[in-house]
Amino acid sequence: MGMGTRAMARIGGGIAATALAAFVAAPAWAQDVLGQPTPGAIDLQPAASPLKHEAIFFHDVVLMPIITVITLLVLGLLIWIAIRYNKKANPVPAKWSHNTVIEVIWTVVPVLILVGISLFSFRLLFAYHDTPEVDLTVKVTGNQWNWAYEYPDQGVAEYISNMTPEDKAPAHLYRLAADEPMVVPVGKTVELLITASDVIHAVALPAFGLKTDAVPGRINHTWFKAEKTGIYYGQCSELCGVDHAFMPIQINVVTEAEFAAWVASKGGSMTKKADEAAAAAAAAAAPAAVVDEAAASAAAAAAPAPTAAAPAAPAAAAAPVAPAAQ
Structure with missing residues (x-):
């Protein structure tokens, strides 16, 4: 039994050492390449835009810690139950079937976790939806x-x-x-x-x-x-x-x-856009110029013709010549 335990310990230690070495060496053989997939990479592609930066934050800072904690908690519970409540360690099983406190906890806690995730999720969705000024x-x-x-x-x-x-x-x-x-x-x-x-x-x-x-x-x-x-x-x-x-x-x-x-x-x-705006302005100005010209022509045609100068008054009749003195 002792030899078996030591052998298992060696095997477990070897596996752990190999996993650790692979994890440490991963950056050396899987350097991410910007803009394209990287063979052997295990993470998201590097960000090249504001939206991707926010998505990576949501994934790495919000989701991954929560998922890791839940996974470790469930694994721990499974191991604890398998050891503590197996037939050998617990030959007489419990007779109860419900626990109000536990049922409340496993109902309320997931709801709180989802609400916490939703706060960050909505923030990211709004960032996608609210487009800045478009260039x-x-x-x-x-x-x-x-x-x-x-x-x-x-x-x-x-x-x-x-x-x-x-x-x-x-x-x-x-x-x-x-x-x-x-x-x-x-x-x-x-x-x-x-x-x-x-x-x-x-x-x-x-x-x-x-x-x-x-x-x-x-x-x-x-x-x-x-x-x-x-x-x-x-x-x-x-x-x-x-x-x-x-x-x-x-x-x-x-x-x-x-x-x-x-x-x-x-x-x-x-x-x-500028060229089209200038062309539209010119097209709008052209009819106005034609209308102004037509109005000027009509006004000129409607004006009365200038009258001729009045004829000169007839010369005054010559006064009678006084008779010569006798």
């Missing part, structure tokens, strides 16, 4: 099986984004890279207007904390604000058909100058 709007349409992007404020017409073929994509980015990515400027609030043309899809990009359904006949919206330039990858996360796995989402975050150049290359303009 850029992108319309995203899910198709079987690709994505279409359109920039209405810059005049960039809808273009299709397909998955980069396997022979042209890096091995670790196959099914993540796209041939025509979405391009946005860094540090700007980007609003996504999301819909679908056929079946339900979903826009999911972990680094920005995005996951929004694309529903035919409906427009959902979400937002993000990229903190760093770079390339970020996501995928459709709603089962949408046989090629569901071939709908990657690639977002290139660039500087404002690079974004302006890209918009120009797509036939758009960074001043489209």
Whole structure:
């Protein structure tokens, strides 16, 4: 028996040491890569937007401690009951079947835990819902099986984004890279207007904390604000058909100058709104000028013609000549 106990202790110690070594060494072989999945990683992708920072806080600071405490509590109770109330240790079982105090506790405590979680959860939901002032709007349409992007404020017409073929994509980015990515400027609030043309899809990009359904006949919206330039990858996360796995989402975050150049290359303009406003003002001013000119012409036509100068008065009759003196 003694040898068996020592052997079990050695085995248990070896397992614990191995687990500890693996845990300590994990950061060395699973360094997270910004914007894409990391092989062997066990945590959420690093945050690249304010929403993802809040989501990571909710997960790491609120949910994980609560889940850990509940798990350890349940495990402890199971072990204690298995040891204390097995047939050998407790040959005469208790005769009671209810305990009011325990039943109240296991009813009230979970409710309080859920209420506490809900406070942080609602705060995060409101952050997703309350979009800040928008700098850029992108319309995203899910198709079987690709994505279409359109920039209405810059005049960039809808273009299709397909998955980069396997022979042209890096091995670790196959099914993540796209041939025509979405391009946005860094540090700007980007609003996504999301819909679908056929079946339900979903826009999911972990680094920005995005996951929004694309529903035919409906427009959902979400937002993000990229903190760093770079390339970020996501995928459709709603089962949408046989090629569901071939709908990657690639977002290139660039500087404002690079974004302006890209918009120009797509036939758009960074001043489209201003140009349209100026054109509308000019169009509104043109009829007013025509009306003013017509009114002036009508007034001139209605004015009486100038009268000729009155003829000169006839010369006064010559006075009779006085007779000459005799």
